[in-house]
Amino acid sequence: MQLTRTQVARSGVRPNRASRRVLVAKAAKTANGPRIAVVGITGAVGQEFLTVLTERNFPYSSIKMLASARSAGKKQEFEGVTYTIEELTENSFNDVDIALFSAGGSISKTLGPVAAKAGAIVVDNSSAFRMTEGVPLVIPEVNPEAMSHIKIGKGGAIIANPNCSTIIALMAVTPLDRVAHVKRMCVSTYQAASGAGAAAMEELRQQTRDVLDGKPAQPKIFPQQYAFNLFSHNSSMDVALGYNEEEMKLVKETRKIWNNPKIRITATCVRVPVMRAHAESINLEFEKDISEAQALEALAAFPGVSIINDRQNNRFPTPLDATTKDNVFVGRVRRDISRDDNKGLDLFVCGDQIKKGAALNAVQIAELLLK
C-alpha cells in the first residue's frame, strides 16, 4: 500500500489530533534505544509507523527513513527533527537493529532476507513471509511466545505481521478461545477501502462524488462500482476452492498464530464503501460451554479490546468508532440461538485497518523485542 499522508488526509479520515499533540510533546530518542529503519516511509502504513512510535514513546537511538529512489532526498519530520529520506538498497541495513517493513510483498521478499542477514530484525507488514516456516507470525496480545527466541543483537530475523482481517478477528476471538476453545469460526467481513491502498480510497471518494452529482461512476482499481455498492473481496481467487486469498489468509494465519491446525474456519470477505476500519460478523462454535457473561468478562480482561455492547440503546461497534483507534471494538456478543446448547456465540468486531491491522501491531512486535 502506498498512501501519502496527503492522500490519507484527503480521504476524509479525521485527523488524529491526540497523536499530533503527542508528536510535539514527546521525544523518545535515547542513547540506549535500538537503531530503527522504516521501510516504505511515504506509504500510509509507513507514516502510521511514525505516529505510533511517537504515541507509544518508543525509544530509539537512531531512525532511518527509507523509500524508493523516487522519494529519496525528500524531507521527513519526526519528533522535532528533519530527516532526509534515503534510498532503500541492499546496504541500508548494516547499522539497523529493527526494520519496520511496509513497502509491498516484492520488496519484502527481496530485501527482507538481506536486512536479516545484515543483523536486523525485520518486522514485515507484507504477506511475503507470513506462512514461511520458522518465521513467527505474531499478534503481541495473542502469541508473543512465538518470537521469544528472537533478541536484538543476537542475529537478524524476520517476524511477520498478520493480515489486517486476521488480526482484528483474533483480537476478539482469542480471549474466548482461551475460555472455551473455538472449534469453528464462520466470518463475514465488511472491509474498508484502505486495505486496497490510497488509490482505492480516492476512487471511493471520487466515485461517490460523481454518483451524487448524477454522473456515472468510473471504476479503475476495482472492476465494480464502489460508490454506494459492495462486492466480493478483490484478492485473487482459488478457482477450484471458490475462496479468495483474503479468506484463505484468515484460515491459514489463524491456524499458525493459534498453533492449532485443527481450527475450522469459513469466511466471506466483502469490500464495503467505508474508508479505513474493517468490521467482521463472527459466528463461533466452542468445544466447551461459554456464557455471554463469561465472554464479556474475557473480552474486558483482554488488552487491546474495547467493548461496545449496549443492547438497551442499540449501540454496538461501528467502523467509525474504531477509526484511528488502537483498540479493537467488540459487541453484539450473544448466545447463538440456532443452537440448543451453550457452545455458540455471535459477535461483531471493528478495528482500524491501518493501525491495529498494520502499523500498531508491527510496533507492538518491536516493543516485545525491547523486553
Next chain:
Amino acid sequence: MQLTRTQVARSGVRPNRASRRVLVAKAAKTANGPRIAVVGITGAVGQEFLTVLTERNFPYSSIKMLASARSAGKKQEFEGVTYTIEELTENSFNDVDIALFSAGGSISKTLGPVAAKAGAIVVDNSSAFRMTEGVPLVIPEVNPEAMSHIKIGKGGAIIANPNCSTIIALMAVTPLDRVAHVKRMCVSTYQAASGAGAAAMEELRQQTRDVLDGKPAQPKIFPQQYAFNLFSHNSSMDVALGYNEEEMKLVKETRKIWNNPKIRITATCVRVPVMRAHAESINLEFEKDISEAQALEALAAFPGVSIINDRQNNRFPTPLDATTKDNVFVGRVRRDISRDDNKGLDLFVCGDQIKKGAALNAVQIAELLLK
C-alpha cells in the same frame, strides 16, 4: 415506508427505463380483471406496485389509488389514465377484490381486517400479520400452496408479504433446501438504506455530501453516522436475547414459510451505505450431501434466481446488479471448507429491497389469485 417517487428519483437510483417504455406500451385494463386498490400509493412501495403491475401486464377492471387525507385529491398517472388519489377510509374497500397494502403496520392493523371483512383480499407488505396464525406468509416461488384456499369472490382474507431480508434469503436457499434439507443457516446481512424509508436514503446522500465536503455528518434518523460507515440494524432489540427484530424476522418467518419449526437460524443484520438492494452472506448446513454442481443446478432451475458466479474473473453479485431488477442474484456458491463432509455451502445473495423485497413479491401474490 413513505417515499415519494421524487424522493426515490433524488436518491441516486437509476430510473427504470424499461418499465417506463412498458408503461406507455401496455394497458392491462380488462373487463374481466379484478378490482384493485393500492393503499399507500404515494410511498416508494406504492409507486413500485404501479411499475410492477404494468411490467407484468397485470389485468384489472378498475384500480383505486388510496392514501392518507394529506394526499387525497392529488393526481396519479397510470397506464395512460389520470387517477385522483382518494382518502383511505373504512369504506374504501366495498368494491375491491385485491388490496395491495403498503402504508405501514398501524394502518394495516386497523384497516386490513376492515378490507378483508368487506370482501377484499389484502396483500399486506407490513409486518402486522406476518406471524398471525391463519394468515399465509407467502413467497410465490417458495410456498404458493399456503394461500391456495384463498380465491377472489369467495370472501375476503389477508395474505402477508414477508420481510425483505427473508424473501431475498429464501429465494436463494429454498432451491438448496429442496435438494438437501437445510439444517442450520448463519446469515450476515449488508442492508440498504431504502428499508428504513426515504428519509434514510436522503440522510445517506446528505451525510455523504457533507463528509466529502469536510463538514460533520448530521445523524437524524439513525443515531450513528451513515456516510462511509455501517452499524447494527436499527430495529428494536430483544434485550434478553441480544437479537434485533430484523434478525428475528429471518428466524420466525423462515420457519413459517418453510413450515419447518426446527430450522436453526442465526443472523447478524447490518445497515451499510448502499441505496436500495440488500446483500446477504449465508452459510448453510444441510442434512444430506450437496455438491456445488447440484446447488448451481438447483439455483439455475429456480424461477426468480439469477446466478453470477464467475470465479475466473472474480465476478459475483453486487447490490447494483440487483437494483431495480426482479430477480435475486446468487453467487460465491462453494463448499464450506470448515467442514470435512459435503454438507456445508457458503453463498452471497443480492436482491432489490423495494422490488422482490416488497412490491414485486406482493404483485406476484396477487397473480396467484388470478389462477
